[in-house]
Amino acid sequence: APLPGGDGSRGSLVREMARRFEAYKRKVVQPFFRDHFARIDRQVVLVDALGAINQGPRAVEDLRGAMSEILGSFKPGRNGFLTQLLRGKRVEKILFAATKADHLHHSQHPSLTAIMEALTRDARDRARFAGADTSAMSLASLRATTETTMIHDGETLDVVRGSLLETGKEAAFYPGELPKDPAHLLSPARAGADKWLDQDYQIMRFAPARLTLRPGDGPPHIRLDRAAEFLIGDRL
Known part of the structure:
Protein backbone atom coordinates (compact mmCIF):
# COMPACT_ATOMS: atom_id res chain seq x y z
CA ALA A 1 0.00 0.00 0.00
CA HIS A 36 -11.35 -13.68 -14.61
CA PHE A 37 -13.62 -10.86 -13.45
CA ALA A 38 -14.56 -9.70 -16.94
CA ARG A 39 -16.21 -13.09 -17.67
CA ILE A 40 -18.61 -12.93 -14.69
CA ASP A 41 -22.26 -12.06 -15.33
CA ARG A 42 -23.63 -12.86 -11.84
CA GLN A 43 -22.07 -11.43 -8.69
CA VAL A 44 -22.64 -11.75 -4.94
CA VAL A 45 -21.09 -9.10 -2.67
CA LEU A 46 -20.72 -10.36 0.91
CA VAL A 47 -20.95 -7.57 3.48
CA ASP A 48 -20.13 -7.78 7.19
CA ALA A 49 -22.79 -5.26 8.17
CA LEU A 50 -22.97 -6.54 11.76
CA GLY A 51 -19.23 -6.05 12.17
CA ALA A 52 -19.50 -2.45 10.96
CA ILE A 53 -22.46 -1.74 13.26
CA ASN A 54 -20.46 -3.16 16.17
CA GLN A 55 -17.55 -0.81 15.38
CA GLY A 56 -19.75 2.29 15.34
CA PRO A 57 -21.17 5.03 13.09
CA ARG A 58 -17.91 5.86 11.30
CA ALA A 59 -17.46 2.24 10.20
CA VAL A 60 -21.05 2.14 8.93
CA GLU A 61 -20.51 5.29 6.87
CA ASP A 62 -17.25 3.88 5.47
CA LEU A 63 -19.14 0.72 4.51
CA ARG A 64 -21.93 2.67 2.83
CA GLY A 65 -19.41 4.60 0.74
CA ALA A 66 -17.52 1.44 -0.16
CA MET A 67 -20.70 -0.26 -1.38
CA SER A 68 -21.31 2.64 -3.75
CA GLU A 69 -17.71 2.74 -4.99
CA ILE A 70 -17.49 -1.02 -5.53
CA LEU A 71 -19.82 -0.72 -8.51
CA GLY A 72 -16.88 0.90 -10.27
CA SER A 73 -15.37 -2.59 -10.43
CA PHE A 74 -18.39 -3.97 -12.27
CA LYS A 75 -19.92 -3.36 -15.66
CA PRO A 76 -23.62 -3.70 -14.78
CA GLY A 77 -26.19 -4.13 -17.51
CA ARG A 78 -27.91 -6.58 -19.82
CA ASN A 79 -26.00 -9.01 -22.02
CA GLY A 80 -27.53 -8.66 -25.43
CA PHE A 81 -25.64 -10.12 -28.38
CA LEU A 82 -24.37 -6.77 -29.66
CA THR A 83 -23.59 -5.59 -26.12
CA GLN A 84 -21.30 -8.57 -25.50
CA LEU A 85 -19.74 -8.22 -28.93
CA LEU A 86 -18.98 -4.50 -28.60
CA ARG A 87 -18.52 -3.96 -24.87
CA GLY A 88 -17.77 -7.37 -23.37
CA LYS A 89 -19.80 -9.28 -20.79
CA ARG A 90 -21.77 -7.28 -18.22
CA VAL A 91 -22.97 -8.20 -14.73
CA GLU A 92 -26.70 -8.84 -15.07
CA LYS A 93 -27.48 -9.71 -11.45
CA ILE A 94 -25.83 -8.43 -8.26
CA LEU A 95 -26.76 -9.69 -4.80
CA PHE A 96 -25.64 -7.67 -1.77
CA ALA A 97 -25.71 -10.10 1.15
CA ALA A 98 -25.33 -9.30 4.85
CA THR A 99 -23.40 -12.22 6.33
CA LYS A 100 -23.57 -13.79 9.81
CA ALA A 101 -27.36 -13.79 9.94
CA ASP A 102 -27.03 -16.76 12.31
CA HIS A 103 -25.55 -14.37 14.91
CA LEU A 104 -29.04 -12.84 15.24
CA HIS A 105 -32.39 -14.34 16.19
CA HIS A 106 -34.59 -14.70 13.12
CA SER A 107 -36.92 -12.02 14.52
CA GLN A 108 -34.17 -9.47 13.75
CA HIS A 109 -33.42 -10.65 10.23
CA PRO A 110 -35.93 -8.25 8.61
CA SER A 111 -34.18 -5.33 10.35
CA LEU A 112 -30.75 -6.53 9.17
CA THR A 113 -32.04 -6.88 5.61
CA ALA A 114 -33.58 -3.39 5.73
CA ILE A 115 -30.25 -1.97 6.96
CA MET A 116 -28.50 -3.82 4.15
CA GLU A 117 -30.91 -2.36 1.60
CA ALA A 118 -30.30 1.14 2.95
CA LEU A 119 -26.51 0.72 3.01
CA THR A 120 -26.44 -0.39 -0.60
CA ARG A 121 -29.18 1.88 -2.00
CA ASP A 122 -26.77 4.14 -3.90
CA ALA A 123 -24.93 1.16 -5.39
CA ARG A 124 -28.15 -0.67 -6.28
CA ASP A 125 -29.67 2.43 -7.89
CA ARG A 126 -26.59 2.84 -10.09
CA ALA A 127 -26.69 -0.82 -11.10
CA ARG A 128 -30.42 -0.75 -11.85
CA PHE A 129 -29.99 2.41 -13.93
CA ALA A 130 -27.48 0.49 -16.05
CA GLY A 131 -29.97 -2.35 -16.49
CA ALA A 132 -28.79 -4.87 -13.87
CA ASP A 133 -31.12 -6.70 -11.49
CA THR A 134 -30.13 -6.24 -7.84
CA SER A 135 -31.27 -7.53 -4.48
CA ALA A 136 -30.26 -7.39 -0.81
CA MET A 137 -30.74 -10.05 1.84
CA SER A 138 -29.26 -11.44 5.05
CA LEU A 139 -27.85 -14.97 5.04
CA ALA A 140 -25.47 -17.46 6.60
CA SER A 141 -23.81 -20.03 4.37
CA LEU A 142 -23.08 -22.27 7.40
CA ARG A 143 -25.30 -21.84 10.43
CA ALA A 144 -23.29 -21.93 13.67
CA THR A 145 -26.01 -21.18 16.24
CA THR A 146 -29.41 -22.24 17.51
CA GLU A 147 -32.15 -19.93 18.75
CA THR A 148 -33.71 -19.71 22.21
CA THR A 149 -35.22 -17.21 24.65
CA MET A 150 -34.04 -16.17 28.10
CA ILE A 151 -35.16 -13.89 30.92
CA HIS A 152 -32.86 -10.98 31.80
CA ASP A 153 -33.87 -8.35 34.36
CA GLY A 154 -37.47 -9.45 33.97
CA GLU A 155 -37.37 -9.02 30.18
CA THR A 156 -37.68 -11.85 27.67
CA LEU A 157 -34.89 -11.73 25.11
CA ASP A 158 -34.58 -13.61 21.81
CA VAL A 159 -30.98 -14.91 21.78
CA VAL A 160 -28.73 -17.23 19.82
CA ARG A 161 -26.64 -19.98 21.41
CA GLY A 162 -23.45 -21.57 20.17
CA SER A 163 -19.81 -22.42 20.87
CA LEU A 164 -17.44 -19.46 21.02
CA LEU A 165 -14.72 -19.65 18.40
CA GLU A 166 -11.90 -18.60 20.73
CA THR A 167 -12.70 -20.78 23.77
CA GLY A 168 -15.15 -23.45 22.62
CA LYS A 169 -17.43 -22.63 25.56
CA GLU A 170 -21.19 -22.61 25.08
CA ALA A 171 -22.72 -19.14 25.29
CA ALA A 172 -26.09 -17.46 24.78
CA PHE A 173 -25.79 -14.06 23.13
CA TYR A 174 -28.01 -11.03 22.64
CA PRO A 175 -26.33 -8.44 20.38
CA GLY A 176 -28.83 -5.63 20.97
CA GLU A 177 -32.05 -4.69 19.20
CA LEU A 178 -31.44 -3.50 15.66
CA PRO A 179 -33.70 -0.57 14.72
CA LYS A 180 -36.54 -1.34 12.36
CA ASP A 181 -35.91 2.01 10.65
CA PRO A 182 -32.39 1.99 9.11
CA ALA A 183 -32.29 5.80 9.38
CA HIS A 184 -31.63 5.41 13.10
CA LEU A 185 -28.22 4.01 12.13
CA LEU A 186 -27.48 5.78 8.86
CA SER A 187 -28.31 9.31 10.07
CA PRO A 188 -25.69 9.41 12.87
CA ALA A 189 -23.27 7.60 10.55
CA ARG A 190 -23.65 10.29 7.87
CA ALA A 191 -23.34 12.97 10.57
CA GLY A 192 -19.97 11.59 11.67
CA ALA A 193 -21.03 10.57 15.19
CA ASP A 194 -18.40 8.82 17.29
CA LYS A 195 -20.79 6.30 18.86
CA TRP A 196 -24.42 5.24 18.92
CA LEU A 197 -26.50 7.42 21.22
CA ASP A 198 -29.18 4.96 22.31
CA GLN A 199 -27.58 1.52 22.33
CA ASP A 200 -24.38 -0.42 21.84
CA TYR A 201 -24.35 -3.31 19.39
CA GLN A 202 -22.08 -6.25 19.98
CA ILE A 203 -21.01 -9.31 18.05
CA MET A 204 -19.45 -12.63 19.03
CA ARG A 205 -17.60 -15.15 16.90
CA PHE A 206 -19.23 -18.57 16.95
CA ALA A 207 -17.61 -21.78 15.75
CA PRO A 208 -19.52 -24.08 13.37
CA ALA A 209 -21.05 -27.06 15.14
CA ARG A 210 -19.90 -30.58 14.39
CA LEU A 211 -22.13 -32.02 11.69
CA THR A 212 -23.54 -35.53 11.41
CA LEU A 213 -25.36 -35.38 8.10
CA ARG A 214 -27.17 -38.14 6.29
CA PRO A 215 -26.07 -38.83 2.71
CA GLY A 216 -27.55 -36.21 0.44
CA ASP A 217 -28.17 -33.67 3.21
CA GLY A 218 -26.44 -30.30 3.09
CA PRO A 219 -25.15 -28.30 6.05
CA PRO A 220 -27.56 -25.94 7.87
CA HIS A 221 -27.74 -22.47 6.35
CA ILE A 222 -29.92 -19.36 6.26
CA ARG A 223 -31.33 -18.29 2.85
CA LEU A 224 -28.51 -19.74 0.81
CA ASP A 225 -31.20 -21.33 -1.37
CA ARG A 226 -32.84 -17.94 -1.95
CA ALA A 227 -29.49 -16.44 -2.87
CA ALA A 228 -28.89 -19.19 -5.43
CA GLU A 229 -32.42 -18.77 -6.77
CA PHE A 230 -31.89 -15.05 -7.36
CA LEU A 231 -28.46 -15.47 -8.96
CA ILE A 232 -28.90 -18.54 -11.15
CA GLY A 233 -32.53 -19.64 -10.89
CA ASP A 234 -33.34 -18.44 -14.39
CA ARG A 235 -30.54 -20.62 -15.78
CA LEU A 236 -32.04 -23.76 -14.23
Missing part, protein backbone atom coordinates in the same frame (compact mmCIF):
# COMPACT_ATOMS: atom_id res chain seq x y z
CA PRO A 2 1.23 3.54 -0.63
CA LEU A 3 2.31 5.59 2.37
CA PRO A 4 1.48 9.26 3.03
CA GLY A 5 4.25 11.78 2.63
CA GLY A 6 4.64 12.46 -1.07
CA ASP A 7 6.94 10.67 -3.51
CA GLY A 8 9.87 10.25 -1.13
CA SER A 9 13.53 10.19 -2.01
CA ARG A 10 15.19 7.42 -4.02
CA GLY A 11 15.63 4.30 -1.90
CA SER A 12 13.25 5.51 0.81
CA LEU A 13 10.49 3.35 2.28
CA VAL A 14 7.85 5.69 0.85
CA ARG A 15 9.25 5.35 -2.69
CA GLU A 16 9.61 1.56 -2.37
CA MET A 17 6.07 1.09 -1.04
CA ALA A 18 4.68 3.22 -3.88
CA ARG A 19 6.69 1.24 -6.46
CA ARG A 20 5.49 -2.09 -5.13
CA PHE A 21 1.89 -0.90 -4.95
CA GLU A 22 1.95 0.07 -8.62
CA ALA A 23 3.51 -3.31 -9.46
CA TYR A 24 0.79 -5.08 -7.47
CA LYS A 25 -1.93 -3.29 -9.44
CA ARG A 26 -0.19 -3.99 -12.75
CA LYS A 27 0.76 -7.64 -12.19
CA VAL A 28 -2.03 -8.91 -9.91
CA VAL A 29 -5.14 -6.73 -10.02
CA GLN A 30 -5.32 -5.89 -13.72
CA PRO A 31 -4.75 -9.50 -14.90
CA PHE A 32 -7.41 -10.69 -12.44
CA PHE A 33 -9.99 -8.31 -13.84
CA ARG A 34 -8.94 -9.02 -17.44
CA ASP A 35 -8.73 -12.83 -17.23
Whole structure:
Protein backbone atom coordinates (compact mmCIF):
# COMPACT_ATOMS: atom_id res chain seq x y z
CA ALA A 1 0.00 0.00 0.00
CA PRO A 2 1.23 3.54 -0.63
CA LEU A 3 2.31 5.59 2.37
CA PRO A 4 1.48 9.26 3.03
CA GLY A 5 4.25 11.78 2.63
CA GLY A 6 4.64 12.46 -1.07
CA ASP A 7 6.94 10.67 -3.51
CA GLY A 8 9.87 10.25 -1.13
CA SER A 9 13.53 10.19 -2.01
CA ARG A 10 15.19 7.42 -4.02
CA GLY A 11 15.63 4.30 -1.90
CA SER A 12 13.25 5.51 0.81
CA LEU A 13 10.49 3.35 2.28
CA VAL A 14 7.85 5.69 0.85
CA ARG A 15 9.25 5.35 -2.69
CA GLU A 16 9.61 1.56 -2.37
CA MET A 17 6.07 1.09 -1.04
CA ALA A 18 4.68 3.22 -3.88
CA ARG A 19 6.69 1.24 -6.46
CA ARG A 20 5.49 -2.09 -5.13
CA PHE A 21 1.89 -0.90 -4.95
CA GLU A 22 1.95 0.07 -8.62
CA ALA A 23 3.51 -3.31 -9.46
CA TYR A 24 0.79 -5.08 -7.47
CA LYS A 25 -1.93 -3.29 -9.44
CA ARG A 26 -0.19 -3.99 -12.75
CA LYS A 27 0.76 -7.64 -12.19
CA VAL A 28 -2.03 -8.91 -9.91
CA VAL A 29 -5.14 -6.73 -10.02
CA GLN A 30 -5.32 -5.89 -13.72
CA PRO A 31 -4.75 -9.50 -14.90
CA PHE A 32 -7.41 -10.69 -12.44
CA PHE A 33 -9.99 -8.31 -13.84
CA ARG A 34 -8.94 -9.02 -17.44
CA ASP A 35 -8.73 -12.83 -17.23
CA HIS A 36 -11.35 -13.68 -14.61
CA PHE A 37 -13.62 -10.86 -13.45
CA ALA A 38 -14.56 -9.70 -16.94
CA ARG A 39 -16.21 -13.09 -17.67
CA ILE A 40 -18.61 -12.93 -14.69
CA ASP A 41 -22.26 -12.06 -15.33
CA ARG A 42 -23.63 -12.86 -11.84
CA GLN A 43 -22.07 -11.43 -8.69
CA VAL A 44 -22.64 -11.75 -4.94
CA VAL A 45 -21.09 -9.10 -2.67
CA LEU A 46 -20.72 -10.36 0.91
CA VAL A 47 -20.95 -7.57 3.48
CA ASP A 48 -20.13 -7.78 7.19
CA ALA A 49 -22.79 -5.26 8.17
CA LEU A 50 -22.97 -6.54 11.76
CA GLY A 51 -19.23 -6.05 12.17
CA ALA A 52 -19.50 -2.45 10.96
CA ILE A 53 -22.46 -1.74 13.26
CA ASN A 54 -20.46 -3.16 16.17
CA GLN A 55 -17.55 -0.81 15.38
CA GLY A 56 -19.75 2.29 15.34
CA PRO A 57 -21.17 5.03 13.09
CA ARG A 58 -17.91 5.86 11.30
CA ALA A 59 -17.46 2.24 10.20
CA VAL A 60 -21.05 2.14 8.93
CA GLU A 61 -20.51 5.29 6.87
CA ASP A 62 -17.25 3.88 5.47
CA LEU A 63 -19.14 0.72 4.51
CA ARG A 64 -21.93 2.67 2.83
CA GLY A 65 -19.41 4.60 0.74
CA ALA A 66 -17.52 1.44 -0.16
CA MET A 67 -20.70 -0.26 -1.38
CA SER A 68 -21.31 2.64 -3.75
CA GLU A 69 -17.71 2.74 -4.99
CA ILE A 70 -17.49 -1.02 -5.53
CA LEU A 71 -19.82 -0.72 -8.51
CA GLY A 72 -16.88 0.90 -10.27
CA SER A 73 -15.37 -2.59 -10.43
CA PHE A 74 -18.39 -3.97 -12.27
CA LYS A 75 -19.92 -3.36 -15.66
CA PRO A 76 -23.62 -3.70 -14.78
CA GLY A 77 -26.19 -4.13 -17.51
CA ARG A 78 -27.91 -6.58 -19.82
CA ASN A 79 -26.00 -9.01 -22.02
CA GLY A 80 -27.53 -8.66 -25.43
CA PHE A 81 -25.64 -10.12 -28.38
CA LEU A 82 -24.37 -6.77 -29.66
CA THR A 83 -23.59 -5.59 -26.12
CA GLN A 84 -21.30 -8.57 -25.50
CA LEU A 85 -19.74 -8.22 -28.93
CA LEU A 86 -18.98 -4.50 -28.60
CA ARG A 87 -18.52 -3.96 -24.87
CA GLY A 88 -17.77 -7.37 -23.37
CA LYS A 89 -19.80 -9.28 -20.79
CA ARG A 90 -21.77 -7.28 -18.22
CA VAL A 91 -22.97 -8.20 -14.73
CA GLU A 92 -26.70 -8.84 -15.07
CA LYS A 93 -27.48 -9.71 -11.45
CA ILE A 94 -25.83 -8.43 -8.26
CA LEU A 95 -26.76 -9.69 -4.80
CA PHE A 96 -25.64 -7.67 -1.77
CA ALA A 97 -25.71 -10.10 1.15
CA ALA A 98 -25.33 -9.30 4.85
CA THR A 99 -23.40 -12.22 6.33
CA LYS A 100 -23.57 -13.79 9.81
CA ALA A 101 -27.36 -13.79 9.94
CA ASP A 102 -27.03 -16.76 12.31
CA HIS A 103 -25.55 -14.37 14.91
CA LEU A 104 -29.04 -12.84 15.24
CA HIS A 105 -32.39 -14.34 16.19
CA HIS A 106 -34.59 -14.70 13.12
CA SER A 107 -36.92 -12.02 14.52
CA GLN A 108 -34.17 -9.47 13.75
CA HIS A 109 -33.42 -10.65 10.23
CA PRO A 110 -35.93 -8.25 8.61
CA SER A 111 -34.18 -5.33 10.35
CA LEU A 112 -30.75 -6.53 9.17
CA THR A 113 -32.04 -6.88 5.61
CA ALA A 114 -33.58 -3.39 5.73
CA ILE A 115 -30.25 -1.97 6.96
CA MET A 116 -28.50 -3.82 4.15
CA GLU A 117 -30.91 -2.36 1.60
CA ALA A 118 -30.30 1.14 2.95
CA LEU A 119 -26.51 0.72 3.01
CA THR A 120 -26.44 -0.39 -0.60
CA ARG A 121 -29.18 1.88 -2.00
CA ASP A 122 -26.77 4.14 -3.90
CA ALA A 123 -24.93 1.16 -5.39
CA ARG A 124 -28.15 -0.67 -6.28
CA ASP A 125 -29.67 2.43 -7.89
CA ARG A 126 -26.59 2.84 -10.09
CA ALA A 127 -26.69 -0.82 -11.10
CA ARG A 128 -30.42 -0.75 -11.85
CA PHE A 129 -29.99 2.41 -13.93
CA ALA A 130 -27.48 0.49 -16.05
CA GLY A 131 -29.97 -2.35 -16.49
CA ALA A 132 -28.79 -4.87 -13.87
CA ASP A 133 -31.12 -6.70 -11.49
CA THR A 134 -30.13 -6.24 -7.84
CA SER A 135 -31.27 -7.53 -4.48
CA ALA A 136 -30.26 -7.39 -0.81
CA MET A 137 -30.74 -10.05 1.84
CA SER A 138 -29.26 -11.44 5.05
CA LEU A 139 -27.85 -14.97 5.04
CA ALA A 140 -25.47 -17.46 6.60
CA SER A 141 -23.81 -20.03 4.37
CA LEU A 142 -23.08 -22.27 7.40
CA ARG A 143 -25.30 -21.84 10.43
CA ALA A 144 -23.29 -21.93 13.67
CA THR A 145 -26.01 -21.18 16.24
CA THR A 146 -29.41 -22.24 17.51
CA GLU A 147 -32.15 -19.93 18.75
CA THR A 148 -33.71 -19.71 22.21
CA THR A 149 -35.22 -17.21 24.65
CA MET A 150 -34.04 -16.17 28.10
CA ILE A 151 -35.16 -13.89 30.92
CA HIS A 152 -32.86 -10.98 31.80
CA ASP A 153 -33.87 -8.35 34.36
CA GLY A 154 -37.47 -9.45 33.97
CA GLU A 155 -37.37 -9.02 30.18
CA THR A 156 -37.68 -11.85 27.67
CA LEU A 157 -34.89 -11.73 25.11
CA ASP A 158 -34.58 -13.61 21.81
CA VAL A 159 -30.98 -14.91 21.78
CA VAL A 160 -28.73 -17.23 19.82
CA ARG A 161 -26.64 -19.98 21.41
CA GLY A 162 -23.45 -21.57 20.17
CA SER A 163 -19.81 -22.42 20.87
CA LEU A 164 -17.44 -19.46 21.02
CA LEU A 165 -14.72 -19.65 18.40
CA GLU A 166 -11.90 -18.60 20.73
CA THR A 167 -12.70 -20.78 23.77
CA GLY A 168 -15.15 -23.45 22.62
CA LYS A 169 -17.43 -22.63 25.56
CA GLU A 170 -21.19 -22.61 25.08
CA ALA A 171 -22.72 -19.14 25.29
CA ALA A 172 -26.09 -17.46 24.78
CA PHE A 173 -25.79 -14.06 23.13
CA TYR A 174 -28.01 -11.03 22.64
CA PRO A 175 -26.33 -8.44 20.38
CA GLY A 176 -28.83 -5.63 20.97
CA GLU A 177 -32.05 -4.69 19.20
CA LEU A 178 -31.44 -3.50 15.66
CA PRO A 179 -33.70 -0.57 14.72
CA LYS A 180 -36.54 -1.34 12.36
CA ASP A 181 -35.91 2.01 10.65
CA PRO A 182 -32.39 1.99 9.11
CA ALA A 183 -32.29 5.80 9.38
CA HIS A 184 -31.63 5.41 13.10
CA LEU A 185 -28.22 4.01 12.13
CA LEU A 186 -27.48 5.78 8.86
CA SER A 187 -28.31 9.31 10.07
CA PRO A 188 -25.69 9.41 12.87
CA ALA A 189 -23.27 7.60 10.55
CA ARG A 190 -23.65 10.29 7.87
CA ALA A 191 -23.34 12.97 10.57
CA GLY A 192 -19.97 11.59 11.67
CA ALA A 193 -21.03 10.57 15.19
CA ASP A 194 -18.40 8.82 17.29
CA LYS A 195 -20.79 6.30 18.86
CA TRP A 196 -24.42 5.24 18.92
CA LEU A 197 -26.50 7.42 21.22
CA ASP A 198 -29.18 4.96 22.31
CA GLN A 199 -27.58 1.52 22.33
CA ASP A 200 -24.38 -0.42 21.84
CA TYR A 201 -24.35 -3.31 19.39
CA GLN A 202 -22.08 -6.25 19.98
CA ILE A 203 -21.01 -9.31 18.05
CA MET A 204 -19.45 -12.63 19.03
CA ARG A 205 -17.60 -15.15 16.90
CA PHE A 206 -19.23 -18.57 16.95
CA ALA A 207 -17.61 -21.78 15.75
CA PRO A 208 -19.52 -24.08 13.37
CA ALA A 209 -21.05 -27.06 15.14
CA ARG A 210 -19.90 -30.58 14.39
CA LEU A 211 -22.13 -32.02 11.69
CA THR A 212 -23.54 -35.53 11.41
CA LEU A 213 -25.36 -35.38 8.10
CA ARG A 214 -27.17 -38.14 6.29
CA PRO A 215 -26.07 -38.83 2.71
CA GLY A 216 -27.55 -36.21 0.44
CA ASP A 217 -28.17 -33.67 3.21
CA GLY A 218 -26.44 -30.30 3.09
CA PRO A 219 -25.15 -28.30 6.05
CA PRO A 220 -27.56 -25.94 7.87
CA HIS A 221 -27.74 -22.47 6.35
CA ILE A 222 -29.92 -19.36 6.26
CA ARG A 223 -31.33 -18.29 2.85
CA LEU A 224 -28.51 -19.74 0.81
CA ASP A 225 -31.20 -21.33 -1.37
CA ARG A 226 -32.84 -17.94 -1.95
CA ALA A 227 -29.49 -16.44 -2.87
CA ALA A 228 -28.89 -19.19 -5.43
CA GLU A 229 -32.42 -18.77 -6.77
CA PHE A 230 -31.89 -15.05 -7.36
CA LEU A 231 -28.46 -15.47 -8.96
CA ILE A 232 -28.90 -18.54 -11.15
CA GLY A 233 -32.53 -19.64 -10.89
CA ASP A 234 -33.34 -18.44 -14.39
CA ARG A 235 -30.54 -20.62 -15.78
CA LEU A 236 -32.04 -23.76 -14.23
